Amino acid sequence: MMVMILAGIVLVLPVAAQDAPIEITFVHIFGEVDNEEDITDVRIAVIESIIDDFMAENPNVVVRSRSTSTDYVEVFNNALAAAEQGLAPHVIQVEEGLTQIAADSQLFIPISDVATPEQLASLDDFLPQVRDYYNVGDDIWGIPWNSSNPVLYYNRGMFEEAGLDPDSPPRTFAEVLEVCEALSAALPDLQSCANWPMVAWFPEQWVSMQNVLIADNENGRTARASEVFYDSDEMLLVANWWKEMADRGFYSYTGSPSNYTGEAGLFITRRTAMTINSTAGLTNFISLSERFGIDLGVGRLFIPNEDATNGVTVGGASVWLSAGHSDAEIEAARDFVFFLTNTENNIRWHQGSGYFPNRVSALEQLEADGWYDENPFFAVAIDQLRESEVNAATAGAILGPSAQVRGFLIEAFQSIVDGGQDPLEALQTAATRGTAELQAYNSLFE
Amino acid sequence: MQQLVEKWSPRLISGFSLVFLAWFVFSEWGGLVRFGNYLAGAIAATPGSVQTIWTYYGGLPAEQLLPSLLVGVIFGMVTTFIISLTTRAAIRLPGFSAWAMFSGAGAAIIAYAAGMITLNALLVGALVAVVVAWALQPDMRAFLSVDTARRAFSRDLIPYTLLAMFGGAVGGALGSQVMAYATQHCTYAPDAPLVQRQIGVMVTAFGTLFALMPVWTLMLWRRRAQRRGGTSGYFRGFALPLLWLLPTLLSLIVFLYYPATQIISLSLKLRRHPLPQERFVCLENYVNLAQDPIYQNSFIATMLITVAVVALAMSAALAIALLASQKVKYAGVYRTLLIWPYALSPVVTGVIFYTMFQQQTGLINYALQQTVGASPRWLTNPDLAPWVIVFASVWNILGFNILFYVAGLQNIPRDLMEAAEIDGANRVQRFLRMTLPLLSPFTFFLLVTNITYSFYGIYGAVDTLTSGGPPLGPGGRDGGATNVLIYKLYQDAFSPGSPAGSAAAQAMILFLMVAIVTLIQFRFIERRVTYAE
Numbered sequence: 012m013m014v015m016i017l018a019g020i021v022l023v024l025p026v027a028a029q030d031a032p033i034e035i036t037f038v039h040i041f042g043e044v045d046n047e048e049d050i051t052d053v054r055i056a057v058i059e060s061i062i063d064d065f066m067a068e069n070p071n072v073v074v075r076s077r078s079t080s081t082d083y084v085e086v087f088n089n090a091l092a093a094a095e096q097g098l099a100p101h102v103i104q105v106e107e108g109l110t111q112i113a114a115d116s117q118l119f120i121p122i123s124d125v126a127t128p129e130q131l132a133s134l135d136d137f138l139p140q141v142r143d144y145y146n147v148g149d150d151i152w153g154i155p156w157n158s159s160n161p162v163l164y165y166n167r168g169m170f171e172e173a174g175l176d177p178d179s180p181p182r183t184f185a186e187v188l189e190v191c192e193a194l195s196a197a198l199p200d201l202q203s204c205a206n207w208p209m210v211a212w213f214p215e216q217w218v219s220m221q222n223v224l225i226a227d228n229e230n231g232r233t234a235r236a237s238e239v240f241y242d243s244d245e246m247l248l249v250a251n252w253w254k255e256m257a258d259r260g261f262y263s264y265t266g267s268p269s270n271y272t273g274e275a276g277l278f279i280t281r282r283t284a285m286t287i288n289s290t291a292g293l294t295n296f297i298s299l300s301e302r303f304g305i306d307l308g309v310g311r312l313f314i315p316n317e318d319a320t321n322g323v324t325v326g327g328a329s330v331w332l333s334a335g336h337s338d339a340e341i342e343a344a345r346d347f348v349f350f351l352t353n354t355e356n357n358i359r360w361h362q363g364s365g366y367f368p369n370r371v372s373a374l375e376q377l378e379a380d381g382w383y384d385e386n387p388f389f390a391v392a393i394d395q396l397r398e399s400e401v402n403a404a405t406a407g408a409i410l411g412p413s414a415q416v417r418g419f420l421i422e423a424f425q426s427i428v429d430g431g432q433d434p435l436e437a438l439q440t441a442a443t444r445g446t447a448e449l450q451a452y453n454s455l456f457e
Numbered sequence: 458m459q460q461l462v463e464k465w466s467p468r469l470i471s472g473f474s475l476v477f478l479a480w481f482v483f484s485e486w487g488g489l490v491r492f493g494n495y496l497a498g499a500i501a502a503t504p505g506s507v508q509t510i511w512t513y514y515g516g517l518p519a520e521q522l523l524p525s526l527l528v529g530v531i532f533g534m535v536t537t538f539i540i541s542l543t544t545r546a547a548i549r550l551p552g553f554s555a556w557a558m559f560s561g562a563g564a565a566i567i568a569y570a571a572g573m574i575t576l577n578a579l580l581v582g583a584l585v586a587v588v589v590a591w592a593l594q595p596d597m598r599a600f601l602s603v604d605t606a607r608r609a610f611s612r613d614l615i616p617y618t619l620l621a622m623f624g625g626a627v628g629g630a631l632g633s634q635v636m637a638y639a640t641q642h643c644t645y646a647p648d649a650p651l652v653q654r655q656i657g658v659m660v661t662a663f664g665t666l667f668a669l670m671p672v673w674t675l676m677l678w679r680r681r682a683q684r685r686g687g688t689s690g691y692f693r694g695f696a697l698p699l700l701w702l703l704p705t706l707l708s709l710i711v712f713l714y715y716p717a718t719q720i721i722s723l724s725l726k727l728r729r730h731p732l733p734q735e736r737f738v739c740l741e742n743y744v745n746l747a748q749d750p751i752y753q754n755s756f757i758a759t760m761l762i763t764v765a766v767v768a769l770a771m772s773a774a775l776a777i778a779l780l781a782s783q784k785v786k787y788a789g790v791y792r793t794l795l796i797w798p799y800a801l802s803p804v805v806t807g808v809i810f811y812t813m814f815q816q817q818t819g820l821i822n823y824a825l826q827q828t829v830g831a832s833p834r835w836l837t838n839p840d841l842a843p844w845v846i847v848f849a850s851v852w853n854i855l856g857f858n859i860l861f862y863v864a865g866l867q868n869i870p871r872d873l874m875e876a877a878e879i880d881g882a883n884r885v886q887r888f889l890r891m892t893l894p895l896l897s898p899f900t901f902f903l904l905v906t907n908i909t910y911s912f913y914g915i916y917g918a919v920d921t922l923t924s925g926g927p928p929l930g931p932g933g934r935d936g937g938a939t940n941v942l943i944y945k946l947y948q949d950a951f952s953p954g955s956p957a958g959s960a961a962a963q964a965m966i967l968f969l970m971v972a973i974v975t976l977i978q979f980r981f982i983e984r985r986v987t988y989a990e
């Protein structure tokens with residue numbers, strides 16, 4: 012069959028001349044531009060200029076950037092569908108949640124298999140908290156590219172109206188309750204004191220902060236995860252607090268899960284005084300706050316209690332190489348990936364998007380240039396990450412059917428917050444369903 | 458002028474067609490070559506697959522092959538025997554009345570409530586339906602009389618009956634292998650669980666049915682042709698009709714039958730989208746679905762939402778159509794505006810309803826807050842969320858229904874209504890006794906399309922409004938309030954890591970459901986429909 016398809020391609024495509032440039036394709040989620048003058052998202056502009064620089068340095072390589080969708084899942088599905096036809100893109104942006112399934116998909120080659128010793132050595136420059144997320148076993152699969160974690164956005168004006176100090180946002184669950192009491196009393200028109208997307212990412216952070224694993228086998232690092240610990244006491248603590256927030260009218264959400272944009276909208280339109288969102292939205296939060304006249308404050312994601320100092324996990328995506336291309340193409344793709352994530356481009360990417368710098372050298376450069384003194388908001392996420400311990404809990408869990416298993420946790424929190432269900436029972440259900448799902452997935456690889 | 462048009466228009470049309478074809482071939486050349494290569498590859502692979510089948514049967518233990526053959530032979534012989542008798546007018550098949558259907562469904566529900574597994578409960582229901590149908594046979598005497606028996610076994614019929622039974626046995630034996638091979642005879646394996654064996658027999662019978670259908674069609678066709686008095690209006694041979702059917706058949710094979718076989722084969726496997734790894738698990742996916750409380754909830758939710766959508770959309774459409782077909786100024790404008798919602802896709806409808814029913818920022822709650830001071834959680838309350846889906850779907854399909862009802866109302870002869878009026882029928886009587894029956898072909902058509910819409914087309918509204926939620930029970934243990942079958946199917950089929958094998962099984966079940974509903978509708982409801990002669 013493969014031969015027939017290849018024969019088809021050969022028939023269709025004009026035979027490439029020997030000295031033709033090496034063409035590689037890079038797929039990402041940041042959208043496409045037909046006309047360079049139309050660029051409104053500054054992130055695409057940064058990507059395109061990095062590509063131009065790479066091609067200037069490597070005149071025999073042509074890099075085409077494609078965005079088959081603005082959704083991670085679609086980009087991944089499309090890449091695999093293209094691979095079935097023998098048309099796999101060379102460099103693919105893969106979201107953290109897809110790490111295990113991507114490693115299992117047989118589409119990719121570990122970067123550690125093809126990188127030169129110098130390139131591998133350059134990876135030591137990455138913040139260990141970031142690098143660990145994308146390693147499965149001993150293999151380095153993807154190079155971290157757009158990394159983020161959650162931060163607290165709050166309305167300083169509302170804090171002042173409630174007689175609170177706008178320079179000290181709440182740090183713990185208990186403080187959030189106190190702050191909300193004051194805010195709700197002073198501002199009765201608020202829809203609720205706080206809102207944030209109904210996602211599994213935040214409870215995962217709060218559990219990681221208490222140095223507790225989400226899944227067995229060291230969060231799925233030493234072997235495939237086969238059990239989730241969603242019913243742990245630490246997760247129950249999160250659920251009980253979240254339920255109290257909802258029951259006392261301090262928490263609300265748009266009603267649809269994973270609605271990052273919608274929740275940000277509630278905060279920007281002054282319906283809530285605090286929200287949690289990804290640092291990836293930092294530039295948008297800053298510009299929208301200016302437009303709507305909000306005195307924006309950015310703080311660290313609050314911790315469950317004073318003892319929960321283990322730190323946060325990373326979100327975002329990395330860039331992976333696909334298999335099944337000529338050696339020359341794979342080499343070009345490999346070089347492009349390292350170029351995209353080198354110190355200089357890491358800085359450009361950070362300043363243009365809000366995703367944080369992954370490299371120690373990039374951070375030092377930014378600090379030396381005084382970037383963080385001028386833009387203190389950009390420092391919040393990176394500081395809370397650098398102060399995180401490097402261990403299995405902060406490395407984050409990699410789960411095969413991660414969308415499904417995380418979906419069960421979301422349903423548990425929905426049923427607690429909306430349906431008034433018992434937190435322990437709901438979390439036990441999520442754990443049972445998650446574990447069954449993991450074992451069904453793993454049975455494919457026995 | 459007339460002659461000129463008549464002379465040139467066919468040439469012009471053929472000319473344009475040729476230009477279009479040439480353009481198509483030119484611009485799509487690459488795709489055509491690839492398509493051709495696929496077909497060539499498929500044909501080249503045929504000897505290989507024959508070889509595969511041969512070696513498969515060579516290695517198949519007799520204890521697995523024989524039972525499957527036996528099921529096919531018995532099923533084929535019995536059914537073809539009955540059909541052969543009906544074609545010779547020796548007996549008449551019982552008509553499945555509404556009573557039979559109701560008692561069958563009732564028996565199935567009672568059996569299920571009494572603790573039977575789903576499959577057995579359905580079997581009991583089917584048996585009860587058959588028995589009731591036989592019992593309610595209108596001319597029981599003719600059916601059971603000595604005369605009937607004598608006719609059935611009269612000498613001149615015996616060779617024909619034997620021939621039919623032989624054909625049925627052979628066809629059944631071959632047909633049984635269609636599904637038996639597809640399932641790798643796994644349900645006849647010695648270690649197969651009882652449930653899988655039961656389903657296996659039914660699946661084999663089902664495959665046999667498909668293989669026998671052409672035989673029966675031939676038998677029944679001869680009878681109909683005899684009745685009609687000749688075969689005029691039919692093609693004589695087989696070659697010419699086949700030639701005309703070839704393009705349709707080809708595209709059906711490539712785009713429908715082949716993917717359908719792929720779905721069947723996927724439904725017997727454990728697989729995670731989009732990974733290549735897979736394992737054959739026989740009917741496990743189906744058995745797990747039948748026992749899964751979340752899938753059962755999806756089934757019930759789909760039924761309830763469908764009933765609500767169909768009832769509301771059709772009655773509201775009829776009411777509005779009655780108003781819209783009154784003779785008022787600008788009636789055309791009103792009608793256009795009423796039909797408008799149908800031009801929007803379900804997704805757009807969902808987005809519109811989302812902005813209206815959003816708890817904090819929605820228009821509905823703003824109005825309610827200002828008037829009665831309530832702000833219900835439309836999208837996160839399990840009792841309210843299905844209604845939002847129902848409202849959105851009804852609003853979306855309403856225009857379509859109005860369109861047909863308006864057309865139907867215009868078709869009702871005015872003199873008929875006038876005659877009724879003169880005879881003293883009042884408005885209500887005229888509506889119930891005249892308008893409604895005369896509209897029945899439209900109602901029937903709309904019933905079929907609305908049910909299909911509620912099964913399939915509802916996806917967009919669910920995705921944009923509730924994402925299948927809100928969860929029922931702690932942690933969504935009992936499913937989601939709006940997690941309808943088509944939404945669950947899509948979720949299980951296309952998100953990374955999702956159980957693709959189970960999704961394929963769900964697709965098969967959904968397909969069977971729609972097929973059965975359509976069959977029932979055409980067989981029982983269409984008979985009561987008054988088509989204008």
